[in-house]
Amino acid sequence: MKHSKFKYSSCAMAVSVAMGGFAFPALAQDTMPDARQPEGRILESIEVTARRTVENMQQVPLAVTSLGADDISDRGLETILEVQQFSPNTTLQESRATNSTLTAFIRGVGQEDPLWGYESGVGIYVDDVYIARPQGAVLDILNIQRVEVLRGPQGTLYGKNTVGGALKYVTQRMTGEAELATTVTAGTHGQRDLKLVGQVPVTDDFYLGFGYANLTRDGFGKFLISDLPGQDLENYNKDLQAYRITAEYTPTDNVFVQFGYDKTEDTSNSKGGYRLLPSLLTNTAPVPDSIYDSYTSLPTENRVETEGMNLTVQWDVNNSTTLKSITSRRENYSPVNIDFDNTPLRIFDVPAIYEDEWFTQELQLSYRAGNFNVVSGLYYFDSESCGVFDAILEELGKSLGAAGLTREVSGCSNSKSTAVYADGTYRFNDQWSISGGIRYTKDEKDSVVRNGLIFDTVYPESGWLPGYVRSAPATPVVLDDSADWSKVTPRVSVEYQATADTMVYASYSEGFKSGTFNPRATTAEPAANPEDVESYEIGIKTDLTSTFRLNAAAFMLDHKDRQYISVIPDPDDNAALNQRLGNVGQSEAKGLEFEFTWIAGDNLSLFGNVGLIDADFSNVFSFDADLNRIDITDDFVITNTPEQTINLGFNYDMPVSTGDIVFTGNYSYRSEYSLTELGNVLEQEGYGIVNLGVSWTSADGKLSLGLHGKNLTDEEFLVGNYAFLGAADPSLPNGYAPGLGGDTTLIGYYGAPRTVSLSLGYRFGR
Numbered sequence: 001m002k003h004s005k006f007k008y009s010s011c012a013m014a015v016s017v018a019m020g021g022f023a024f025p026a027l028a029q030d031t032m033p034d035a036r037q038p039e040g041r042i043l044e045s046i047e048v049t050a051r052r053t054v055e056n057m058q059q060v061p062l063a064v065t066s067l068g069a070d071d072i073s074d075r076g077l078e079t080i081l082e083v084q085q086f087s088p089n090t091t092l093q094e095s096r097a098t099n100s101t102l103t104a105f106i107r108g109v110g111q112e113d114p115l116w117g118y119e120s121g122v123g124i125y126v127d128d129v130y131i132a133r134p135q136g137a138v139l140d141i142l143n144i145q146r147v148e149v150l151r152g153p154q155g156t157l158y159g160k161n162t163v164g165g166a167l168k169y170v171t172q173r174m175t176g177e178a179e180l181a182t183t184v185t186a187g188t189h190g191q192r193d194l195k196l197v198g199q200v201p202v203t204d205d206f207y208l209g210f211g212y213a214n215l216t217r218d219g220f221g222k223f224l225i226s227d228l229p230g231q232d233l234e235n236y237n238k239d240l241q242a243y244r245i246t247a248e249y250t251p252t253d254n255v256f257v258q259f260g261y262d263k264t265e266d267t268s269n270s271k272g273g274y275r276l277l278p279s280l281l282t283n284t285a286p287v288p289d290s291i292y293d294s295y296t297s298l299p300t301e302n303r304v305e306t307e308g309m310n311l312t313v314q315w316d317v318n319n320s321t322t323l324k325s326i327t328s329r330r331e332n333y334s335p336v337n338i339d340f341d342n343t344p345l346r347i348f349d350v351p352a353i354y355e356d357e358w359f360t361q362e363l364q365l366s367y368r369a370g371n372f373n374v375v376s377g378l379y380y381f382d383s384e385s386c387g388v389f390d391a392i393l394e395e396l397g398k399s400l401g402a403a404g405l406t407r408e409v410s411g412c413s414n415s416k417s418t419a420v421y422a423d424g425t426y427r428f429n430d431q432w433s434i435s436g437g438i439r440y441t442k443d444e445k446d447s448v449v450r451n452g453l454i455f456d457t458v459y460p461e462s463g464w465l466p467g468y469v470r471s472a473p474a475t476p477v478v479l480d481d482s483a484d485w486s487k488v489t490p491r492v493s494v495e496y497q498a499t500a501d502t503m504v505y506a507s508y509s510e511g512f513k514s515g516t517f518n519p520r521a522t523t524a525e526p527a528a529n530p531e532d533v534e535s536y537e538i539g540i541k542t543d544l545t546s547t548f549r550l551n552a553a554a555f556m557l558d559h560k561d562r563q564y565i566s567v568i569p570d571p572d573d574n575a576a577l578n579q580r581l582g583n584v585g586q587s588e589a590k591g592l593e594f595e596f597t598w599i600a601g602d603n604l605s606l607f608g609n610v611g612l613i614d615a616d617f618s619n620v621f622s623f624d625a626d627l628n629r630i631d632i633t634d635d636f637v638i639t640n641t642p643e644q645t646i647n648l649g650f651n652y653d654m655p656v657s658t659g660d661i662v663f664t665g666n667y668s669y670r671s672e673y674s675l676t677e678l679g680n681v682l683e684q685e686g687y688g689i690v691n692l693g694v695s696w697t698s699a700d701g702k703l704s705l706g707l708h709g710k711n712l713t714d715e716e717f718l719v720g721n722y723a724f725l726g727a728a729d730p731s732l733p734n735g736y737a738p739g740l741g742g743d744t745t746l747i748g749y750y751g752a753p754r755t756v757s758l759s760l761g762y763r764f765g766r
Contacts, residue, residue: 016064024752027557037226041599041732042546049170050150052128052157052375053366054085058541061435063491063553065090069172074651074664076693076708076757080139080147080167085647085668085689087149088593088611089438091640092167096720096749097338099238099268100304102137103720106151106642108589108615109164109533109559112639112677113286116354116385116520117413117447119213123154123162126169129310132357132383136264136306136332140215140240143197145170146205146316151593152555153511153533155489156423156437159379163511163533174199174207174248179765183704187757190218193240203308209246212279216240220753221292223300225284225344230467231300232269236292236752240266253317263307270337272745273722275732276682281395281743285343291750297346298337299465305333318659324364331357335460340722341745344717346394346404346457347723348741353460358383372422379417385680386412387519394456404457408475409520411449415589417514418442435507436492447517449479479517482525487512502542510537516563518581525580528563547599556590564678566622566632584622587638589615603653607666611645642686644671659699665692675721682746684718685751704761711754 004741046057050064057066065087067077077083080102082094091110095101101114105120111121112136124139131137145167154162178200185193193216199209219234222264226233244262253258272294279285285295315323333355341347364377388410395404423437452475462470493507513531539553562585591613598606615638622632669688674680693708724745726737726762735745 005423019270029378037626041602041605043543043549043597043599048146048148049168052364053368053373058543058549058551059495059497059539061495061501061503061507061539063539063551063555065149065151065595066544069145069149071149073706074693074695075649075666075691076664076695076706076710076759077207078140079663080137081703082087082710083147083167084148084645085666086609087151088595088609088645088647088762089151089591089613090149090165090611090642090645091642093640093719093751094271094749096722097132097271097273097300098304098334098336099137099236100136100138100240101263101638102134104134104137104164104594105165106149106555107555107591108587108613108638108641109557110640111513115519116356116411117388117516119161119516120600121513122162122164123158123166123387125158125166127171127310128168128362129330130360130381132330132358132381133332133354133385135334135354136266136304140166140213140242143172143211145172148493151553152537152557153489153536155243155509155511155533156421156439156491157375159421159439159489160417160441160443160487160512160530161418162511162529167658173247174209176201176204176207177765179763181761181763183759183761185757187217188755189220190216191755191757192216193759205250207248209244209248211242211244211246213240213522216285219269219292221272221288221290221294223296224288224293225295226300227344229301233296233300234269235272235300237240237269239268239758240264244544248498256312256314258310258312260310261308264305265311266302266304268302270296270298270339271749272296273342273749274299274337275342276746276748277736277744279300279341279343279345279347279743280733280738281347282343285345291748291754295344296337296338296339296342297344298339298349298351300337302336303334304336307331318433320368322364323368324366326362327360329357329359331355340724340746341741341743343743346392347396347743348745349392349394350389351459351464352387352389354385354387356383356385356473356566371427372424372576372639373417374422376422377420379419379421379595381417384412385415390458390459390460391456392459393741397457399742402455404455406454406456406458406472407452408454408458408472409451410445410475411479411519412517413448413517415514416444425495431497433495433497434493436490438488439488440486440488441512443530444484444513445514446481446482446517447479447519447527447609448477449517449521450475450520451520452476453520462735479521479524481517481524481527483515483517485515485530486530487530501544502540504538504540507536511535512706513563516581518565520565521581522579528581529583530562531562531583532560534558534560549597551595551688553593554591555593557588559587559589562586562620564620564636566620568594583619585617585636586618586619587615589613589638589641591615592605605651605653606649608648609646613641613643617640635679636677637680639674639677639680640673644669644686656696658672659697659703661696663692663693663694665690667691671716675729678722679723682718682721682748683724687715687717689713689715689717702763704759706759706761707756708759709754709756711752714752717751718748719751722747 083168088761091105180198217238220236223233223756242264249257394404419441421439425435427433458472491509535557537555561583647671671686724739
C-alpha cells in the first residue's frame, strides 16, 4: 500500500467565540464603489486588518484571502473547514477522532500531532485573541464580519507559531439598536440547528449582547458492534451548544470598551475510523460496507468544553495615535475516547484527557502620519497544557500472560512568552514604499512527563466504564526540566504602485515555532529547539478593469530545524540509543497562487483561485546502532499539502419584486496528498466537490430563506488516518506483518458526504 492511492472515496471554543459576534474590533469589511465607473456593477474595495490596522486589501503586500459576511451567507458556509476551498494552498480539516480538533496547514507548514506540549504551525485568532490549542478550534461560522487567511510566516505582527500563516475571525460589532435574529436549519442526516443573536441598548453608550446556538446532527454512519451496552452508536454525529454574553461601553467618542464571556460544550461522539484492512485477531471486524461505519471497545461519549473571557479597551488619543489593550483568559477540558484499532477488542485503545488554560495580554500603539504608519506593541502569553492518555494493549498483554498491558503517559507543559514588536510602512512618494518590522520573543517552557507500563487494563479515571474504579499505580516521572529560547523575527518588503489599480511587491519574512519537550518522553531527554521558516515572496495585486481583479503571488520557503522523533545518541552514554524529539528535519517549498474576481454582468459574478506547490523534505537524519548518522529523507513526505488546489465559483444575483434571490455554486479540486509524514502508506487521490445553493432575502432584509447542497456528487475523501503496520509482505493475509498491538491496523477518517440543508431566518428590529 506504500504510496498506493486508496480512493475509498472520498470528502468548539468555536461557535461561542464567534457567535454573539459583538466582539471588538468591528473593523468592517466595508465596501465602496469605484468612482471610475459610476454606472453598473463594479469591483468593491475590501478592507482587512491583516497588518493589525485597517487597510485596502489591494495595498497589503502579502498574500491574503478575505471572505466577507455576504460571501459566507450566500455560500452557506458553516464551519472553518469550508474556508479551505477559497484560499489556495490551504488545508483545514478535522483531526481524526474528534469533530472539533483542527489540523491546519498553509503552504505545506502546519502541525499533525494535537498532543499537549506540541505547538501549532498556523495561528488561529478571534478578534486578535490567540487560540492556543487545536482542541475546540474547528470554529462554527456565526455572525462573522469576515474571515481572513494570511499565507506565509507572520512572525512579526502575530509572533510564534504562525510559521505557515494565520487564520483570523473578525466578528460583528453591535449597532446600538434593539435587535434579535434567529435562524433555524433542517437538513439531511437529521440536522437540526437553532441560532439566536441579539442586542439591547441599556443606555445611549452601553449595550448588552447575547448569543445562543444549538447544533445537532445524526451520524453519517454507525458503530456496528460495541462490547459496552447502552452506547450511542451514531458515528460522525454532532451535538453542540454554545452561549455568549457581550457588553460594549463607549464613555466618550474616542474610548471603546468591550467585554465578552463565552462557553461551548461539544458532546458529539468520538469518531470511529474505517478499517481499510480486516482484523487479524477477530472475525467480528471485517472491512465495513460504509466508510462512516466502525467498531469500538471504548465508550462512544466524548466532550470538548471551552470557556473564556476577553476585554478590549481602545483609546483614540488623537487623529494619529491609538492605544489598545487586549486581554483574554481561556480554558479547555476534553475527555476523549480514541479507538486506534477500531475493533470490539482492546487491541489498541487510547482514552485520554486534555486540559488547557492560557492568559494573554497585549498592549498596542498605532501611529499614522502623512507618509508613515507603524503598529507596535508588547505581548505576554502564559499557558498550562496538561493531559493523560492510556495506550491499552490488552490483547498483547494477554498473549504475554498478563491481565492486560497499558502504557500510561501524563504530564504538563507550562509556557511563558513575552514579546515586543514594531511593524510599519514608509512611503517615499506616490509609487514607492518600503515596509518592515521586527519582533523579539523570549520563550520559557517547563515540562513534566510521567511514563510507564502497567500490566493491566487501565483508564484515566474512575467511572470511565460502568463500575470501573481506577486503582493503578502512578507511573514514574521520567522528565522534569525547563528551557528557554529567544528569537528575533524580521520582515521587509518593497512595494511599487505602478498605477492607481496595480501594486507589485517583493518581501522577505521569518517565523518560528516554539521549542518544546517530548510529551511522550521515556527518558530525561533535552528539549527540541524552535523551528524556523524563512520565506521569500513576490506578488502583484491588480484591478485589470473596473470589473476584473487578479491577485497573484510566487513564493519559496525554507523550513529548518523541524522537530521529529528520531533515534538520537544519549550525550551521557554513547552506548545508549533513545527515541527522542529533536531538530532532525528540513524541508523546502515553492509555489504559485492566483485569485480572481470577475463581475461578468449586471447579475453574474465569477470567482476562483489556484494554488500550485512543490514541497519536499530536503534533509532528515537519524542514527544507526553504531551511532553513525544516517539519511532517512526518503522515508518522509509533506502531509496535507496537495500539489494543486483549484476552486471555481459563481454568484448570480436576481432581484425580484419581493426581495433578492442569489444563486451560488463552486467546484473545488484538490490533487492527491499524503496523510502521514513518516513511513506513509496511504494517500488520497485527487478529487473535486460540487456545492450549489440558492437564497432569498426579503426587500426589508428581515426574512431570509436558503437551500444549500454540499458535496453533491458524494465524493469520498480521507482527512486523517492511523497506521500501525509491520513490514510489507505480500505472502501475509493483509500484505503486512502485524504492527503495534499485534494487528494490521490501517484506519481512515473521511470528510462529510453529500448534505442538503434548508435554513429560515428572521430579524426583529432595524
